Amino acid sequence: MSVPKVFLLEDEPSVCALIKDFAESEGWGFKCLDHCGGSVAAMREFQPDAVLLDVALPDGDGYEVCRQLRKDAALKKVPAIFLTAKGDVQSRLKGFEAGGQDYVSKPFDIRELRARLYAHLALKHEKDVLLREKDALLREKGVFLVRERLQQDMLDMVVHDLRTPLTTIKGTLEWVRTSGLISAGEYETLLKNAEDAAEWAIFMVNDMLDLHCGKLRVERRPLDFRELTQRLESLFHLQAQARRMPISFDWPAADPAVETDSMLVLRILANLLSNAIKFSPQNSPVRLGARRGSGGLRLEVEDRGPGIPDAEKERIFIKHYRLKEGGGQGVPGFGIGLAFCRLAAGALEGRIWVEDAAPMGSRFVLDIPA
Numbered sequence: 001m002s003v004p005k006v007f008l009l010e011d012e013p014s015v016c017a018l019i020k021d022f023a024e025s026e027g028w029g030f031k032c033l034d035h036c037g038g039s040v041a042a043m044r045e046f047q048p049d050a051v052l053l054d055v056a057l058p059d060g061d062g063y064e065v066c067r068q069l070r071k072d073a074a075l076k077k078v079p080a081i082f083l084t085a086k087g088d089v090q091s092r093l094k095g096f097e098a099g100g101q102d103y104v105s106k107p108f109d110i111r112e113l114r115a116r117l118y119a120h121l122a123l124k125h126e127k128d129v130l131l132r133e134k135d136a137l138l139r140e141k142g143v144f145l146v147r148e149r150l151q152q153d154m155l156d157m158v159v160h161d162l163r164t165p166l167t168t169i170k171g172t173l174e175w176v177r178t179s180g181l182i183s184a185g186e187y188e189t190l191l192k193n194a195e196d197a198a199e200w201a202i203f204m205v206n207d208m209l210d211l212h213c214g215k216l217r218v219e220r221r222p223l224d225f226r227e228l229t230q231r232l233e234s235l236f237h238l239q240a241q242a243r244r245m246p247i248s249f250d251w252p253a254a255d256p257a258v259e260t261d262s263m264l265v266l267r268i269l270a271n272l273l274s275n276a277i278k279f280s281p282q283n284s285p286v287r288l289g290a291r292r293g294s295g296g297l298r299l300e301v302e303d304r305g306p307g308i309p310d311a312e313k314e315r316i317f318i319k320h321y322r323l324k325e326g327g328g329q330g331v332p333g334f335g336i337g338l339a340f341c342r343l344a345a346g347a348l349e350g351r352i353w354v355e356d357a358a359p360m361g362s363r364f365v366l367d368i369p370a
C-alpha cells in the first residue's frame with residue numbers, strides 16, 4: 001500500500017494540531033482546511049484516502065460537503081468520518097444519510113480515531129485492489145473476445161474460400177504431371193513439389209474444419225508403411241532440405257498388420273513432423289519410429305529441439321495454445337495442429353502425448369490399438 005493521505009476539514013486549531021501530529025507520526029500525508037468553501041476542489045487536488053469532517057464550520061456544515069463528495073467522480077469512493085461534539089443518534093444518522101462511513105464523538109481518544117482510520121484505509125485499499133483486478137479482467141476478456149472473433153473470421157474464410165481452389169490446384173497439377181504433356185524430369189519434380197504443397201495446405205484446412213466440427217469419420221484399412229513414408233517424404237522433403245534436417249524412418253521390417261484409418265495417421269504424423277522441423281534448430285535430426293506392442297501400434301516422432309516444459313506438456317494439445325518461450329517463439333502458427341492430433345487420436349481410440357527425448361528435445365508418442 002502506498003503512503004495514505006488524510007484530509008481534515010476542521011476549524012478548531014487544537015483538534016487540527018492533534019490530528020496533524022498523529023498523521024505525521026504515522027508517516028501519512030496530511031492536509032487541513034478550516035472552512036467549507038473550496039474544500040471539495042482542495043480534496044480533488046490532494047486525492048486523500050480518507051476524509052475527516054467536522055460538522056459545524058463557520059461557512060457551512062460537513063454534511064453538505066459529504067453530499068458533494070459522494071457526487072464527485074474522483075472522490076465518491078473515499079471514506080468519510082465525521083468528527084463532532086453532537087453525538088446524539090439523530091446527528092449520527094444524518095451523517096450516514098449524507099454518505100459518511102463512520103462517526104467519532106468529540107472529545108475523542110486519538111487511539112480510537114487511529115483504529116477507525118486504519119480499518120477504513122484497509123477497506124479502501126482492498127476495494128481499490130479488487131477494482132483494479134476487475135478492470136484487468138475486463139480488459140483481458142475484451143482482448144480475448146477480439147481474438148476469438150478473429151479466429152472465427154479466419155475459419156470462416158478458410159471454410160468458404162480456400163478449400164475449393166486448393167483442391168482444384170492440386171488436381172490440375174496432378175493431371176498435368178501424369179498426363180505426359182510435360183515430360184522433362186525437372187518440370188515433373190517442380191509440379192510434384194507444387195502438388196505436395198497444395199496437399200499440405202489442404203491437410204491444414206481440413207484440420208481446422210475437423211477441429212471446428214469436433215468429429216471425424218474413421219475409415220479403417222491395413223496400414224501401409226511404404227505409402228506412409230512416401231507421402232511424408234514428399235510432403236516434407238523441401239522443408240527438411242531447406243533446414244538441412246535429416247529425417248530417418250525407423251519402421252518395422254514387415255508391415256505390422258494394423259487396421260486403422262491410414263489418412264488420419266498420416267495427418268497426425270504430418271503435423272508432428274511439421275512441428276519437429278519448425279521448432280528444432282537447423283541441422284538437427286528428426287526420427288520417426290514405429291513398433292508393434294501387445295496392445296497395438298506405437299508411433300513416435302522425436303526431435304532435438306527445445307523440448308516442452310513439464311507444466312506445458314498437456315496444455316500444448318489445447319486448441320490455439322502456443323508456448324510463449326522456446327518452441328513457439330517467432331514461428332508462425334495458430335495452435336491448431338496438436339489439438340487436431342488429439343482429436344484424431346481419440347477418433348482412432350488411441351492416445352497421444354509428449355515426453356522428453358534424451359539427451360534433449362521432444363518425443364511425441366501416438367498409441368493406436370491394433
Ligand code: ADP
Binds near residue numbers: 275306322333337339
Ligand atoms: P502451431 O504449430 O501452429 O503453433 P501446434 O498445436 O502444432 O500449433 O503446437 C502448439 C505449440 O506447441 C507450438 O506453438 C509450440 O509452442 C509447441 N510445440 C509443438 N511441437 C513442438 C516441438 N516439436 N518442439 C517444441 N515445441 C513444440
